[in-house]
Every structure is written in structure tokens, then in C-alpha cells.
Amino acid sequence: MKDTHHMETFDVAVVGLGALGSAAAYHLARKGVTVVAFEQFDLGHVRGASHDTSRIVRTSYGAREYVRLAQSAYRDWADLEAVTGERLVDITGGIVFFPDDGPHSIDDFVESLTATGVPFEMLDNESVHARFPQFTIPANVRAIYTADSGIAHASRTVATLQMHARTAGAELRDRTAVDRIEPDADGVVVRTSRGDVRARKVVLATDAWTNRLLEPLGAAIPLVVMQEQVSYFTPADPATFDRSRFPVWIWEDVQCYYGFPTYGEPTIKAARDVSDNVMAPEDRTFVPSPALIDQLSSFMAGTIPASGEALRTITCQYALTDNRRFVIGPLDDHPDVIVALGAGHAFKFTPTIGRVLAELAVDGVTTEDIGRFTVTAPVEGAVPFPVG
Secondary structure (H helix, E strand, O other): OOOOOOOEEEEEEEEOOOHHHHHHHHHHHHOOOOEEEEOOOOOOOOOOOOOOOEEEEOOOOOOHHHHHHHHHHHHHHHHHHHHHOOOOEEEOOEEEEEEOOOOOOHHHHHHHHHHHOOOOEEEOHHHHHHHOOOOOOOOOEEEEEEOOOEEEEHHHHHHHHHHHHHHOOOEEEOOOOEEEEEEEOOEEEEEEEOEEEEEEEEEEOOHHHHHHHHHHHOOOOOOEEEEEEEEEEEOOOHHHHOOOOOOEEEEOOOOEEEEOOOOOOOOEEEEEEOOOOEOOHHHOOOOOOHHHHHHHHHHHHHHOHHHOEEEEEEEEEEEEOHHHOOEEEEOOOOOOEEEEEOOOOOHHHHHHHHHHHHHHHHOOOOOOOOHHHOOOOOOOOOOOOOOO
């Protein structure tokens, strides 16, 4: 048995340095506790879901839990920008489209936005075309426009969080795999490829790799892991798709799509959301699916006719919980182990989820209402399936 009495000791250990883990390390360090954070790959790697450039930020969700958390996220994004001096979010406005015969109800969005006081507009296809002629929308499609939607710079955000976590005193150790965690009466022992540490609390922001650490504890969370992909299209007139003239958008249907205006280059980015290209992390090919590129290209040609041809496609990874519900909180049987799973739509909430994780680890409670995101899901009232 290994001696656990002479190993390094920290208040909190964070496992995984994608967006959520980096945000947790940042907020923990700002709270003044001792923090060590581990990343099995290089910082900024492309094996997860936090790389590349743009992510949609929005308050427009069909469930109040997400809208309220998004409202907090806007405040935390502003605080992060003020503290770091970085500009990480650009507001463009955003549209969510709902075919009348589709599986997702526009009424859910109307209810949640109204209840939470978020301003929005209802648009029919003619109103959409009058304001944004780049779209060609059938008559049976309605839309919700929210002026506060926009773009967060993904890789820049993660790098900013990591840099300022270090500045505030956190130790970030990349290329260091965590082999297992061992909760005991004094906290948690973290066994890594470069030595073991003890922490009072452990935050697992390990996405598709989460169950490798939870299964030995008998606490696995059902996850479906898949390789996703996004494509960049080359419009003949990129100025038409400038963020001052073209919004972020989401298409809510049996097959859901989303996209962006130009952002840092004369291309527009789009993707199908949840493409069901199921594969475990160790089986990732990093090779885009030609069939999915063709499917997306066909959708873009019909919906945004001037979008142009696909220039390049890159892959990422989704780890989806049941109903894509967030999981944020301690394990029932091991309360010193705190889990964060974003289910493929959490980047917009990054600074807030990081703050919540820090509050749970240090204070034991959070100022946010995360009652629907506990590890053991509430029986009543499943949170509706969200996109993006």
C-alpha cells in the first residue's frame, strides 16, 4: 500500500483542463485556496470539445433552468473580461428556427424567455427574410430572435482562464494522466502518471473520460460519446455575412443545425448538432465524415444559398448525458468528488459553471440554482432537450 502521508497536499484538485476545468481552476485560485489541475494531453489539445474558435452564447433556451444560468453567465463573462482585459464575447444577435411540424416547440422558448424577463421577437419567414435576406426560410417555419446572442472565442477563452489561474496561484500540470481517484476519510488521493497528490476536494471536468474515474467508485454516469464535426464555408461575398449583418443561428428540427457569421476570417461556420457518429475517445479517427459534410452542404445550400462551398471540416467530441442534462455537483456516496458534465452545450456557461464548481468545493453551496443538475437526477420534470 502506498504511503499517503508524505505526498503533496492541496485544497482542491481539478482533473481535466478543457473549458470547464480551466474555469474551475481560475475561480478556485481567485478564492485563494491551493489548487492543482491535471490535463492528460497538452494544454489546448484538439481531442475534446473546447478547441477551435467560435461558440454560440445565448439566453434563448426552452427551459428556465438554462435561461437563468445563461443570465448569470453573461454577468460572469463580463467579469472575466474586466479582470483579464481580454475581449472574449461579441454580441451579434441570434435566431432560433422552428419548423411547425418539427419535434421542438417554439412555445417552450416563449414561456421560458417570458418567465425570465429576456427580451425576444417572434418572426415569420417573411420577417426573417426582410431583416436577414441571407436566409431562405419556408412558410411553415417560425423563429425567435434574441438581440443578446453572440459568439465566445473558444480557444482564446480557455487559454485566458489557464493563464490567469496560474497568475492567481494555481498549478497546472499538463501531460499528466489521472489514473484513479481514491476518496477516504481525509479527502481524496489522486493517482497520476507523475506522482500522487492529496486534496480535500476533487473536481472532475473530464467529459468523455469521466466514467474511467467513476466506475471504480460504483458511480458511473450514462454517457453517449461521439465524434462531431464543423465545417467552414466560403461565401462569394463574405461582407454579407459580417457579424454586424448576420446573426448566429440554430435550426431546431429532427436534425438540428447551427451556424455563425464570419469571425476572424472570410468564412462562415456551420454544423449539424448531434450527428450520432458514435465512437469512444480511444477510437477517434479525427477524419470528417464525407456523408455528414454532404448532408450539411445540402442544408446550407437550401437555407443559406449564398453560403458557398465547404472549405474545411474539423472534428470535436461530444459526451452526452440523458436528455443532454448538465451534471454539476458532488457524488452522492463520495461528496468530496464533484462532477461537471456539459453534454455538448456548456461552453456558453463556462465562467459560471467554473464559479459554481469553485463554490461547491470551497463553500459547500453555490449561489446558483442547480437543483435540476444533480448527479442523481430528480425524478419529476425532465429538462427539455436543448441544442447548441
